Amino acid sequence: MAEQSIWMQKVAADPDHSTWFIERFRSMARAGDDLAGEARLVDSMVPRHARILDAGCGSGRVGGALAEAGHDVVGVDVDPALIEAAEQDHPGPRWLVGDLAELNLPSRGIPTPFDAVVCAGNVMTFLAPSTRREVLRRFRAHLAPDGRAAIGFGGGRGYEFGEFFADAAAVALEPDLLLSTWDLRPFTTDSTFLVALLRPA
Numbered sequence: 001m002a003e004q005s006i007w008m009q010k011v012a013a014d015p016d017h018s019t020w021f022i023e024r025f026r027s028m029a030r031a032g033d034d035l036a037g038e039a040r041l042v043d044s045m046v047p048r049h050a051r052i053l054d055a056g057c058g059s060g061r062v063g064g065a066l067a068e069a070g071h072d073v074v075g076v077d078v079d080p081a082l083i084e085a086a087e088q089d090h091p092g093p094r095w096l097v098g099d100l101a102e103l104n105l106p107s108r109g110i111p112t113p114f115d116a117v118v119c120a121g122n123v124m125t126f127l128a129p130s131t132r133r134e135v136l137r138r139f140r141a142h143l144a145p146d147g148r149a150a151i152g153f154g155g156g157r158g159y160e161f162g163e164f165f166a167d168a169a170a171v172a173l174e175p176d177l178l179l180s181t182w183d184l185r186p187f188t189t190d191s192t193f194l195v196a197l198l199r200p201a
Helices: 006-013 017-030 037-044 061-068 080-089 129-142 161-170
Strands: 051-055 072-077 094-097 114-119 143-154 173-179 193-200
Touching (some): 017 080, 037 061, 051 061, 061 072, 061 080, 080 094, 129 143, 129 161, 129 173
Parallel strands (some): 072 094, 114 143
Antiparallel strands (some): 143 193, 173 193
């Protein structure tokens, strides 16, 4: 069994943590905040009616937006409370409870690979450090040969960008495009956020 994620350690320490997270984004949605920036980027890089895996989907804001755009979305998150919220707030996609370090969708009746994997919301920094490379390996395993993964997270959160690039290379994922924001600003050595579009090497 994989080491418990940092996210679930937070939930264990504070049982209200998931509820806080869910209500935070529901409040932002009610206020009319733009919560679909990541989805717009992913929508632009896939064909219509693409198969998209929302890895670490949380309460479903990215996958929900992609489903509304007409894509076939599967969302996976380790936190059952977040999956329940996704089912309530964003009906349509298939939402599944699961640890990304043990991701095996063919074993759950989903054998077809994905045109894209999106991993937004700093998910990579909430993984147990010992599982990061395995999670990336499983992303690659679920991608179609010409598919791409869009992975975004901030610096200063315990996972340096250089480590991430090394882990990606180790599982045969290579950069297609590196950005510093989800709205297409270039990545530089001074960037404090990374959006990496990766393809199978």
